[in-house]
Amino acid sequence: MAALWIAPLYLDPFAVNVLTRSMIYAVLAITVDLLWGYMGALTFGQAAFFGVGAYATAMTLGQFGGTPQWMAAALAIAVAAPAALGLAVGWLSFYRRSTALYASVVSLVVPIVVVQLIYSGGEATGSSSGLVGFDVLPFEIEGFFRLAAAVLVAATLAAWIFVRSDAGRALVAVRDNDARCAYLGLNPRRIQIVMTTALAGVAGLAGFVFANASAVVAPENAGFLFGTELVIWVALGGRGTLLGPVLGTIAIDYLGANLSGDLPFLWQLLLGATFVAVIILLPGGLAEIARRGLALLPSGRAEGFAPKLAARALRPAETASDRPLLKVSGLAKSYGSLKVLENIDLEVRAGELVSLVGPNGAGKTTLMRCLSDGTEPIDGAIAIGEVPISGLSPNRIVALGVGRKFQVASVFESLTVADCLLLARASQDGLSLVGRRATLNLPQAALDVMRMTGLDRMLATPVRLLSHGQKQALELSMVVALEPRVILLDEPTAGLTKAERTTIGAVLKSLTKDFGVAAVLVEHDLDFVREISSRIVVLHQGRLVLDGTVDEVVNSELVKTIYSGGGHD
Numbered sequence: 214m215a216a217l218w219i220a221p222l223y224l225d226p227f228a229v230n231v232l233t234r235s236m237i238y239a240v241l242a243i244t245v246d247l248l249w250g251y252m253g254a255l256t257f258g259q260a261a262f263f264g265v266g267a268y269a270t271a272m273t274l275g276q277f278g279g280t281p282q283w284m285a286a287a288l289a290i291a292v293a294a295p296a297a298l299g300l301a302v303g304w305l306s307f308y309r310r311s312t313a314l315y316a317s318v319v320s321l322v323v324p325i326v327v328v329q330l331i332y333s334g335g336e337a338t339g340s341s342s343g344l345v346g347f348d349v350l351p352f353e354i355e356g357f358f359r360l361a362a363a364v365l366v367a368a369t370l371a372a373w374i375f376v377r378s379d380a381g382r383a384l385v386a387v388r389d390n391d392a393r394c395a396y397l398g399l400n401p402r403r404i405q406i407v408m409t410t411a412l413a414g415v416a417g418l419a420g421f422v423f424a425n426a427s428a429v430v431a432p433e434n435a436g437f438l439f440g441t442e443l444v445i446w447v448a449l450g451g452r453g454t455l456l457g458p459v460l461g462t463i464a465i466d467y468l469g470a471n472l473s474g475d476l477p478f479l480w481q482l483l484l485g486a487t488f489v490a491v492i493i494l495l496p497g498g499l500a501e502i503a504r505r506g507l508a509l510l511p512s513g514r515a516e517g518f519a520p521k522l523a524a525r526a527l528r529p530a531e532t533a534s535d536r537p538l539l540k541v542s543g544l545a546k547s548y549g550s551l552k553v554l555e556n557i558d559l560e561v562r563a564g565e566l567v568s569l570v571g572p573n574g575a576g577k578t579t580l581m582r583c584l585s586d587g588t589e590p591i592d593g594a595i596a597i598g599e600v601p602i603s604g605l606s607p608n609r610i611v612a613l614g615v616g617r618k619f620q621v622a623s624v625f626e627s628l629t630v631a632d633c634l635l636l637a638r639a640s641q642d643g644l645s646l647v648g649r650r651a652t653l654n655l656p657q658a659a660l661d662v663m664r665m666t667g668l669d670r671m672l673a674t675p676v677r678l679l680s681h682g683q684k685q686a687l688e689l690s691m692v693v694a695l696e697p698r699v700i701l702l703d704e705p706t707a708g709l710t711k712a713e714r715t716t717i718g719a720v721l722k723s724l725t726k727d728f729g730v731a732a733v734l735v736e737h738d739l740d741f742v743r744e745i746s747s748r749i750v751v752l753h754q755g756r757l758v759l760d761g762t763v764d765e766v767v768n769s770e771l772v773k774t775i776y777s778g779g780g781h782d
């Protein structure tokens with residue numbers, strides 16, 4: 214801060230002017246980095262929000278003058294207008310079932326639309342010539358330099374605190390695996406929309422400073438070319454790091470201003486070639502070089518953060534009752550003309566562990582999907598407790614008390630073991646926007662799974678370094694940490710050793726017997742099924758062909774025929 218404060222006294226006016234602009238662009242680079250580097254949404258739209266903020270400032274000050282009241286009003290409009298546009302764009306980009314590519318295309322269209330609006334705005338927007346001659350803050354160039362520096366330092370600090378907080382972990386979780394986020398009861402769409410809105414507001418703030426500092430706004434400030442440049446600067450600097458994009462943007466914009474006047478084509482060529490080289494050779498950007506250098510120093514290899522683990526008291530056991538916790542009536546599901554499930558009736562009560570068996574392709578995973586996602590098109594009805602789940606997205610079904618473990622372990626590869634568990638508790642314990650939770654309170658059953666697989670000693674380990682079996686165990690711990698009333702488990706023991714399987718069996722038995730959880734388990738290991746199930750349901754070619762006690766099913770001729778490859782219609 215001190216260096217930035219005195220820098221304008223030692224720099225020539227050209228450098229002061231250019232660096233003021235570069236630092237404002239660096240604020241924008243931070244917003245692109247948070248959206249793309251951390252949350253995984255490649256965006257070209259930040260230029261549009263910046264342009265709207267700059268134009269809102271210029272139009273307000275041009276119309277009403279730069280009195281303190283109108284200056285404050287211009288600032289408020291410069292933040293609120295892009296934020297409102299950001300809300301609309303966020304909603305359009307991240308509605309349910311939209312893809313990442315779709316969101317990027319929307320972000321590309323927004324600057325084009327905004328520029329067209331500026332062109333067709335006549336005198337109000339100055340059309341292609343932009344706006345000049347409006348009142349600005351009464352600063353000298355040094356004052357604007359310091360204002361830009363203060364905004365940049367504040368934005369960098371705020372972003373730094375945020376990405377290191379618990380909530381920052383949720384951002385990375387959305388990038389890694391938004392489906393898992395939803396199945397932990399978080400709402401990834403809402404996180405994406407809130408971030409788009411908030412960062413559109415920050416871009417608008419940068420636009421306010423820019424309009425004041427440069428005293429001119431032009432359509433290029435909102436255009437998609439500028440939006441693309443921001444992406445290039447962030448990629449070169451190192452997306453997913455904060456200092457990389459900040460320093461990268463300042464360096465490239467400053468160099469560009471110095472070189473592009475004399476060598477416009479050569480500069481573009483140089484920048485393009487460096488961009489391609491960095492993407493191919495150094496996907497982590499220039500920050501990667503710094504990181505590799507730091508990692509060589511003993512002090513550079515800092516251990517990741519790990520909270521203390523503690524057991525939390527589970528809520529009292531669900532009282533045994535005749536009312537089913539899970540009720541499926543007349544369920545049918547087709548993919549086009551392929552009927553995958555037909556006329557399924559199933560009830561699971563508190564304390565029951567129902568195993569779902571059947572040959573490959575019988576429809577077991579599809580049934581699990583229908584039970585945990587109310588937006589799947591189906592015929593028939595499914596209720597959790599007494600609440601019909603039709604139309605409810607997975608995160609709302611989690612809120613009804615349903616936890617689902619997937620067939621292939623679904624965890625967050627870029628996060629640590631502790632972070633995964635933290636996110637599993639987020640829907641109940643909340644997430645801090647500024648700090649880290651020091652103690653992680655998990656249900657005893659989740660701790661048991663952790664202890665027996667040694668995960669409790671690997672809290673700071675990145676998930677991508679875990680073995681297949683450890684990832685399975687971690688996902689199971691996460692699902693148990695949700696404290697579900699109904700737990701859906703698709704092959705939870707695949708890839709685990711015999712000893713681990715036995716312990717998982719004991720954990721599941723305890724969850725159902727002692728805590729009244731209703732469990733549905735898909736499992737191919739019939740010995741395991743026999744040991745722990747209270748009932749077995751046999752699915753064959755999409756139909757429920759048998760629902761009985763362990764003995765009834767194991768001794769059934771029909772089951773023997775199905776598993777020996779017979780039983781076809």
Ligand SMILES: Nc1ncnc2c1ncn2[C@@H]1O[C@H](COP(=O)(O)OP(=O)(O)OP(=O)(O)O)[C@@H](O)[C@H]1O
Pocket residue numbers: 548551553571572573574575576577578579580
């Ligand atoms: N998204 C989809 N689109 C089209 N067909 C699908 C889809 N998902 C599943 N199917 C089909 O539905 C049938 C049932 O699949 P499902 O995965 O539910 O079986 P499963 O019993 O879980 O098998 P496995 O034990 O191999 O996991 C299969 O014929 C499969 O090809």
